[in-house]
Amino acid sequence: MSQHDTIFSKPLPSVSDFCFDQQVVEVFPDMINRSVPGYSSILQTLPQLVSRYAQKNTQLFDLGCSLGAATLAMRKGCENFDGCKIVAVDNSEPMVERAELHLGGFKSQVPVELRCEDITDTVIENASVVVLNFTLQFVPPEKREAMIQRIYDGLADGGVLLIAEKFRHVDETMNDVLVDLHHDFKRANGYSELEISQKRAAIENVMKIDTLEAHEQRFQKVGFKHQTVWFQCFNFAAMLAVK
Numbered sequence: 001m002s003q004h005d006t007i008f009s010k011p012l013p014s015v016s017d018f019c020f021d022q023q024v025v026e027v028f029p030d031m032i033n034r035s036v037p038g039y040s041s042i043l044q045t046l047p048q049l050v051s052r053y054a055q056k057n058t059q060l061f062d063l064g065c066s067l068g069a070a071t072l073a074m075r076k077g078c079e080n081f082d083g084c085k086i087v088a089v090d091n092s093e094p095m096v097e098r099a100e101l102h103l104g105g106f107k108s109q110v111p112v113e114l115r116c117e118d119i120t121d122t123v124i125e126n127a128s129v130v131v132l133n134f135t136l137q138f139v140p141p142e143k144r145e146a147m148i149q150r151i152y153d154g155l156a157d158g159g160v161l162l163i164a165e166k167f168r169h170v171d172e173t174m175n176d177v178l179v180d181l182h183h184d185f186k187r188a189n190g191y192s193e194l195e196i197s198q199k200r201a202a203i204e205n206v207m208k209i210d211t212l213e214a215h216e217q218r219f220q221k222v223g224f225k226h227q228t229v230w231f232q233c234f235n236f237a238a239m240l241a242v243k
């Protein structure tokens with residue numbers, strides 16, 4: 001079981017930029033479940049989406065895999081496709097180390113290659129499914145289009161990009177409503193005002209969120225033929241884009 005997240009519970013003299021270090025690894029499942037509305041629903045749906053788009057003898061990528069929660073869900077979805085392999089990538093060493101232990105605890109026919117590298121360096125080729133589950137939001141904004149283009153280029157025809165992100169509503173008034181609803185969700189999950197405000201300060205510089213419209217335009221620009229939002233809870237959404 002993951003430890004309870006108390007990282008921002010005490011007043012900090014100055015709040016440093018959020019990073020995925022050992023301290024975060026220890027509390028990560030608790031943190032993400034209590035902070036991201038819909039996280040478990042999105043993971044539960046992944047096997048279904050993966051089994052719809054996986055193709056035999058292709059690679060499936062989990063980019064920004066953290067402890068491998070999405071990797072496990074993807075593995076369930078492609079068990080019946082011969083010759084599939086999952087490449088799971090994260091640039092946080094402590095995350096990858098823990099993911100190795102975690103994934104090793106579950107049996108499967110599908111090989112998983114776990115890599116510690118920056119996803120902007122990952123070679124995407126012969127791919128049927130690429131998952132970015134709450135990861136693109138941490139990639140510097142100026143690198144996002146090239147990242148999505150490389151994913152598109154590496155996908156086989158009919159392949160899919162499954163992406164979930166926190167987003168900003170274009171209408172500021174509506175954005176305020178969604179942000180308030182998210183903060184209520186965090187409060188209901190036991191986070192204090194101090195934890196909410198210090199966490200907000202910690203992610204401000206490292207998590208620059210896009211609007212849904214920016215995602216849609218980027219998918220279209222790089223060449224995706226079809227796209228839709230398939231899940232939304234407050235200012236968090238999951239989308240799929242098909243080549």
Ligand SMILES: Nc1ncnc2c1ncn2[C@@H]1O[C@H](C[S@+](CC[C@H]([NH3+])C(=O)[O-])CC(=O)[O-])[C@@H](O)[C@H]1O
Pocket residue numbers: 020032063064065066067068069070089090091092095117118119120132133134135138139
């Ligand atoms: N440039 C990068 N290269 C590689 N990894 C990166 C990069 N930037 C950030 N990361 C990694 O992306 C992950 C984001 S968490 C993903 C949850 C997971 N997908 C899940 O379904 O449980 C989401 C969250 O914490 O909100 C972290 O593990 C970072 O180290």
Ligand SMILES: O=C(O)C(=O)Cc1ccccc1
Pocket residue numbers: 018031032035036166199200203
């Ligand atoms: O906690 C938040 O307020 C978030 O927006 C989500 C999140 C979850 C885990 C790490 C960073 C951000």
